[in-house]
Amino acid sequence: MLRGVLDLCLLAVVFDEPAYGYEMTRRLRERGLSTVGEGSIYPLLGRLEREGLVATHRAASDGGPPRKYYRASPSGRRALAEGVRAWRAVRGEVDSVLATIEAEVA
């Protein structure tokens, strides 16, 4: 279901503050989004990195091993802004289609 917008969600959770891979999964979960059944985030992170939408650096984590941190790059922030606009448009259209179905079922 999330296919296509999970990358937007990943960019969103590292918009203000960098995070390593698992930390991103945790941030999604804290905001109520489970990635169960959506495949792994790593190939998506790989693509975001390849396209320069995230910048990465290595740093020590709190009491743990050094981690690879991701954060949205300037072009990632622009892509996210465009993606959010597109998502809101689609969401509105899908909602209006589904609303009629709901009315018929109820």
Added chain:
Amino acid sequence: MTAYVEECRQEWKRLGVPDLLADEMATELESDLAEAQADGVSANEILGESDPRRFAATWASERGLVAEPAPPSRKRRRWIWVAVGLALALVFVVVLGFFAATKASVHTHISGPPPQTVGLAAIPDFVGMKASQALALAANIGLRPEVRQVTRRPPTPGIVVAQTPAAATRLPRGSTVLLRVGRR
């Protein structure tokens, strides 16, 4: 779970992913799996895939670390052009014969060389990458990276700050891409 990561490593090796980057991905995965386990999160939620080889291949290919399949060999392509040439010659002879029979004048057009569309690589956005990452990525997609050090204020040591040509440009494989890297 180390067995899973170990199988990933083997797959990356088989696919020709540089050791440096394979190590980076393996370390990242191992730390994240350990932390997930401590949180009581199943490895399956992290991996989303029970087959380590498929997982490793998808990740590396999305990251642009797996070379695209090679274009058909030159020898084979030459045969294709020979065949096309023979077919055109045959058509030409038939048309010429037809016009000669009807005593009409003949104008012919000579077509230019076929467009080169094979073996092109889209230039990634290297800006912001570490030089080592950019070099590995460039080499992997068949580009020849050339590094020039530049001084930036504030300093951006070891980071690509500009590139020529720009990202998304398509160039034949083997082309040189110029990376300007911040001096230490």
